[in-house]
Amino acid sequence: MHYIEPAPIADKENPLESMMSRFDEAVRILGVSDEMYQILKVPARQVIVGLPVTMDNGKIEVFEGYRVIHSTILGPGKGGIRFDPAVTLDEVRALAAWMTWKCAVVDIPFGGAKGGIACNPRNMSAGEMERLMRAYASAMQDIFGPDKDIPAPDMGTGPREMAWLMDEYSKSKGMTTHGVVTGKPLVLGGSLGRPEATGRGVMVTALSGMEKLGINPYKATVAVQGFGNVGSWAAKLLTEKGSKVLAISDISGAYFNENGININEAISYRDSNNGSLEGFIGASKMVAEDLLFLDVDVLIPAAREDVITAKNADKIKAKMIVEGANGPTSAKADVILNAKGILAIPDILANAGGVTVSYFEWVQNRMGFKWELDRINRRCERALKNAFDNVYEISQKHGVSMRIAAYIIAIDKVATTYKYRGGY
Ligand code: NAD
Numbered sequence: 210m211h212y213i214e215p216a217p218i219a220d221k222e223n224p225l226e227s228m229m230s231r232f233d234e235a236v237r238i239l240g241v242s243d244e245m246y247q248i249l250k251v252p253a254r255q256v257i258v259g260l261p262v263t264m265d266n267g268k269i270e271v272f273e274g275y276r277v278i279h280s281t282i283l284g285p286g287k288g289g290i291r292f293d294p295a296v297t298l299d300e301v302r303a304l305a306a307w308m309t310w311k312c313a314v315v316d317i318p319f320g321g322a323k324g325g326i327a328c329n330p331r332n333m334s335a336g337e338m339e340r341l342m343r344a345y346a347s348a349m350q351d352i353f354g355p356d357k358d359i360p361a362p363d364m365g366t367g368p369r370e371m372a373w374l375m376d377e378y379s380k381s382k383g384m385t386t387h388g389v390v391t392g393k394p395l396v397l398g399g400s401l402g403r404p405e406a407t408g409r410g411v412m413v414t415a416l417s418g419m420e421k422l423g424i425n426p427y428k429a430t431v432a433v434q435g436f437g438n439v440g441s442w443a444a445k446l447l448t449e450k451g452s453k454v455l456a457i458s459d460i461s462g463a464y465f466n467e468n469g470i471n472i473n474e475a476i477s478y479r480d481s482n483n484g485s486l487e488g489f490i491g492a493s494k495m496v497a498e499d500l501l502f503l504d505v506d507v508l509i510p511a512a513r514e515d516v517i518t519a520k521n522a523d524k525i526k527a528k529m530i531v532e533g534a535n536g537p538t539s540a541k542a543d544v545i546l547n548a549k550g551i552l553a554i555p556d557i558l559a560n561a562g563g564v565t566v567s568y569f570e571w572v573q574n575r576m577g578f579k580w581e582l583d584r585i586n587r588r589c590e591r592a593l594k595n596a597f598d599n600v601y602e603i604s605q606k607h608g609v610s611m612r613i614a615a616y617i618i619a620i621d622k623v624a625t626t627y628k629y630r631g632g633y
Contacts, residue, residue: 225299225300225303225304225536226540227515227536227538227539227540227541228303228306228307228536229303229306230540231540231543231612231613231616232249232250232306232310232616232620234613234616235613235616235617235619235620236249236620238607238609238613238617239617239620239621239624241620241624245624245627248624248627248632249280249620249623249624249627250306252277252278252279252280252302252305252306253278253279253280253281253320254276254277254278254352255275255276255277255278255298255302256275256276256277256349256352257273257274257275257298258273258274258275258345258348258349259271259272259273259274260272260273260274260326260341260344260345260348261344262337262340262341262344263340264337265334265336265337272326272327272328272341272344273326273327274324274325274326274344274345274348274349275296275298275301275324275325275326276301276322276323276324276349276352276353276358276360277298277301277302277304277305277322277323277324278305278320278321278322278352278358279302279305279306279308279309279320279321279322279323280306280309280320280321280623281320281357281358282309282320282623282626282627282630283309283312283313283318283319283320283622283623283626284312284317284318284319284320285319285320285354285355285356285357285358285359286305286308286319286320286321286322286357286358286359287308287312287317287319287320287321287322287358287359287361287564287567287568288304288305288308288321288322288323288324288360288361288363289304289323289324289360289361289362289363289364289366289392290323290324290325290326290345290360290361290362290363290366290370290374291304291323291324291325291326291363291364291365291366292325292326292328292330292338292341292364292365292366292370293325293327293328293329293330293364293365294327294328294329295327296325296326296327296328297327300325301323301324301325302323304323304325304363305321305322305323306321307321307323307535307557308320308321308322308323308564309321309619309623310557310615310616310619310620311556311557311560311561311564311619312561312564313618313619313620313622313623314557314558314561314596314600314615314618314619315558315561315564315565315592315593315596316592316595316596316622317564317565317568317592318568319359319564319568322358322359322360323363324345324349324360325363326341326345328341328365330365330366335369338369338370339373342366342370342373342374342377343373343374343376343377345374346373346374346377346378346381347377347381350377350378350381350382353374353378353389353390354386354389355386355388355389355571355574355575359388359389359390359391359567359571360374360389360390360391361390361391361392361564361567362392367392368392368393368394368399369394371390371391371392371393371394372393372394372397374389374390375387375389375390375393375397375398378390387574388571388574388575391403391567391568391570391571392567392570393570398570398573398574399570400566400567400569400570400573400580400585401579401580401581401582401585402566402569402582402585402586402589403563403566403567403570404438404442405442405446406562406563406565406566406567406585406589407438407439407442407443407533407560407562407563408438408439408440408441408442408443408444408445408446408533408562409442409446409562409586409589409590409593410559410560410561410562410563410565410589410593411439411442411443411446411509411511411531411533411559411560411562412442412443412446412447412450413562413589413590413593413594413597414531414554414558414559414593414597415431415443415447415507415509415529415531415554415559416447416450417594417597417598417601418507418529418531418552418554418597419506419507419529421552421601422528422529422552424506424507424528424529426447426450426451426452427451427452429447429451429452429453429506429507430452430453430454430455430505430506430507431444431447431452431453431454431455431505431506431507431508431509432454432455432456432457432500432501432503432505432507432508432509432527433454433456433457433458433509433511433533434458434463434500434501434508434509434510434511434512434516435458435459435510435511435512435513435533435534436457436458436459436475436479436486436511437459437511437512439511439533439534439560439563440457440459440509440511440512440533441457441472441475441476441479443509443511443531443533444457444470444472444475444509445472445473445476447507448469448472452506452507453468453469454469454470454472455467455469455470455503455505456470456492456495456500456503456505457470457472457475457486457492458486458497458500458512459479459485459486459512460485461485461486461487462486462487462494462495462497463494463495463496463497463499463500464486464489464491464492464493464494464495465492465493465494465495465500465503466491466492466493470491470492471491474491475489475491475492478491498521501516501517501521501524501525502521502524502525502526503526503527504526504527505526505527506527506528506529507527507528507529507530507531508525508527508529508530508531509530509531509532509533510530510532510533510534510537510538511533511534512534512537513534513537514534514535514536514537515536515537515539516534516537516538517530517537517538517539517542517546518538518539518541518542519539519541519542519545521542522538522541522542522545522546522549523545523549525546525549525551527551528551528552529551529552529553529554530546530551530552530553530554531554531559532553532554532555532556532559532560533556533559533560534556534560535556535560536556537556538553543610543612547610552611553610553611553612554597554611555610555611555612555615557615557616557619558593558596558597558600558611558615561593561596562589562593565588565589565592565593566585566589569585569588569589599618600614600615600618601614603617603618
């Protein structure tokens with residue numbers, strides 16, 4: 210086996226810097242030239258727009274909107290639009306790069322992009338949100354395009370906002386253009402299977418990991434942090450495969466049942482309780498952070514970034530971590546998990562089911578044809594299984610973690626494609 214001494218991991222716990230330190234390590238193992246390093250690192254395009262919007266009180270507020278296209282080497286830019294008070298250009302830049310690697314790992318012909326507006330959707334009316342999204346879509350009409358850059362929802366945005374974006378873009382071009390955005394409502398060219406796609410990918414990669422570790426899915430125990438879209442679908446689909454989910458959590462706390470939680474009941478309860486598990490009687494409440502330290506086979510962080518860090522990684526007892534969330538594990542925690550022999554299936558592989566079905570949505574829009582649900586699910590599962598097998602093979606070949614292997618595959622693919630396409 211070809212083994213390369215790991216580079217010292219910088220003392221960084223910020224998820225985006227953590228991502229860059231993995232990128233640097235993969236680049237070093239691949240032996241990428243300095244020139245190529247710069248090509249892969251520097252975003253292809255960065256756009257900043259000022260967006261004056263009349264608020265409900267009659268006053269005009271000016272928002273700053275960003276769109277960063279990190280790379281179009283593999284295809285048009287692809288990535289969500291984030292509405293959040295903490296959005297900065299730096300954050301959008303890093304998230305755009307993340308999308309480049311994610312699309313490359315699952316072998317879909319998209320580059321990476323991300324957009325964002327610093328605003329607080331929780332304090333905005335539907336009318337204010339609509340005016341802001343339409344102003345953004347209009348300002349970006351020459352950036353977006355089904356063959357140029359295809360946005361999608363991210364934090365603070367959803368199908369409603371994507372419908373406004375699609376409508377505004379279509380008006381500016383004088384023709385209905387479904388394929389300019391994904392994550393749309395079903396009636397507007399959205400895809401079947403999109404809501405569960407990320408959880409489905411988590412389930413597929415978790416089962417693949419269990420196979421490698423010799424864990425029987427019918428006997429496997431699971432803990433899931435975050436019971437939103439990704440966490441609840443992952444829990445539901447794994448339960449359907451025979452695994453037992455012992456613990457789930459959301460912002461209201463963590464819930465444990467040693468006999469296994471009835472996930473359908475938990476989902477119905479959450480949906481009837483304003484999205485919260487507070488008061489759920491199918492399990493008893495436990496200390497929220499302790500969910501991460503349960504003695505289970507599979508731990509699925511599916512809430513937010515930076516929850517497994519150098520401060521708590523040594524307490525983790527799970528045999529396997531499947532990253533539903535983006536950036537839940539810091540680079541320093543990786544070192545501890547690797548030393549403990551815990552298999553971590555990285556975010557850019559484990560949660561790539563979402564962008565895979567977004568790609569299917571775009572394909573359907575381009576064809577003007579709707580696929581059946583079982584076709585979408587089958588293709589999504591096959592894409593994730595193939596991606597897992599490739600990443601596992603490279604991790605064995607180079608003697609590195611699955612995370613570094615995923616970056617190696619992604620960077621190698623983008624760099625090789627660049628060489629074929631050529632530069633100036
Ligand atoms: P969501 O808003 O539907 O759910 C988030 C869940 O996490 C909620 O249940 C919330 O209560 C819970 N939560 C928040 N803070 C918590 C905490 N400190 N402890 C425990 N639970 C907490 O969001 P989502 O779409 O499921 O996304 C979750 C993660 O997955 C994010 O990191 C997101 O970037 C990533 N992701 C989502 C998708 C997708 O298709 N939705 C795709 C790829 C990656």
